[in-house]
Amino acid sequence: MRKPIIAGNWKMYKTFDEATQFLEAVRDQIPTEDKVDAVICAPALYLPTLVGIAADFDLAIGAQNMHYENEGAFTGEISPAQLSSINVDYVILGHSERREYFNETDETVNKKVAAALTAGIVPIICCGETLEERESGKTEQKVSGQIKAALNGFTAEQVEHMVIAYEPIWAIGTGKTATADDANQVCGAIRNVVEQLFNKDCAEKVRIQYGGSVKPENIEELLSKEHIDGALVGGASLQVDSFLALVNKAIS
Numbered sequence: 559m560r561k562p563i564i565a566g567n568w569k570m571y572k573t574f575d576e577a578t579q580f581l582e583a584v585r586d587q588i589p590t591e592d593k594v595d596a597v598i599c600a601p602a603l604y605l606p607t608l609v610g611i612a613a614d615f616d617l618a619i620g621a622q623n624m625h626y627e628n629e630g631a632f633t634g635e636i637s638p639a640q641l642s643s644i645n646v647d648y649v650i651l652g653h654s655e656r657r658e659y660f661n662e663t664d665e666t667v668n669k670k671v672a673a674a675l676t677a678g679i680v681p682i683i684c685c686g687e688t689l690e691e692r693e694s695g696k697t698e699q700k701v702s703g704q705i706k707a708a709l710n711g712f713t714a715e716q717v718e719h720m721v722i723a724y725e726p727i728w729a730i731g732t733g734k735t736a737t738a739d740d741a742n743q744v745c746g747a748i749r750n751v752v753e754q755l756f757n758k759d760c761a762e763k764v765r766i767q768y769g770g771s772v773k774p775e776n777i778e779e780l781l782s783k784e785h786i787d788g789a790l791v792g793g794a795s796l797q798v799d800s801f802l803a804l805v806n807k808a809i810s
């Protein structure tokens with residue numbers, strides 16, 4: 559049985575005060591039983607403060623990106639070693655917005671996954687197809703290619719602790735959710751790829767999230783499906799009430 563993981567991706571939203579107030583508000587309401595992993599992936603600027611606030615309750619803090627080198631002349635970048643030095647637990651890698659606007663490629667995602675492992679940070683590896691790819695029947699081909707590239711060079715023991723997020727690009731921030739059955743089918747295809755590349759045990763252990771217009775109203779149906787182990791949530795993770803509702807629904 560895989561433990562569900564609900565991760566909020568705040569993207570480039572919230573001021574510092576809004577971010578700290580969110581965590582203070584969540585502090586006393588987050589479920590204490592160990593039945594769900596709740597994560598907030600915040601703007602890098604706030605990570606040390608948020609890690610400090612969340613240290614005494616059940617919320618993990620993640621970054622939204624990082625470089626693959628631990629140090630160097632890379633102005634404006636943040637390294638895996640720097641993230642781990644402030645006890646960041648997770649990092650989102652290969653989000654479609656980074657692939658589209660910031661030249662993230664399958665190759666850099668693969669290097670970043672390796673760097674995250676070395677730094678002891680759990681990667682949340684994103685994949686997903688465009689509307690055009692979906693409509694031309696290329697969804698599984700696209701997603702399998704991204705996952706094969708991202709997982710190239712690792713062992714089953716490493717991969718089983720990673721998180722994969724299937725986020726169809728056309729469903730991100732649009733209010734259009736893939737149907738639970740469609741999302742489950744693609745998540746199942748990803749699990750098959752993991753089984754082919756590694757083994758059945760690894761495929762059964764790796765957690766696969768769905769992302770794209772997830773909200774309290776649709777999360778239960780998504781999570782009721784065999785291959786969907788959680789959600790990577792943008793808009794609905796920005797309000798305390800909806801984030802908590804998502805986390806609570808993941809355990810009920």
Ligand SMILES: O=C(CO)COP(=O)(O)O
Pocket residue numbers: 567653725729730731732733769770771772790791792793794
């Ligand atoms: O991109 C996403 C999470 O990484 C999804 O965003 P929305 O939940 O706002 O559609």
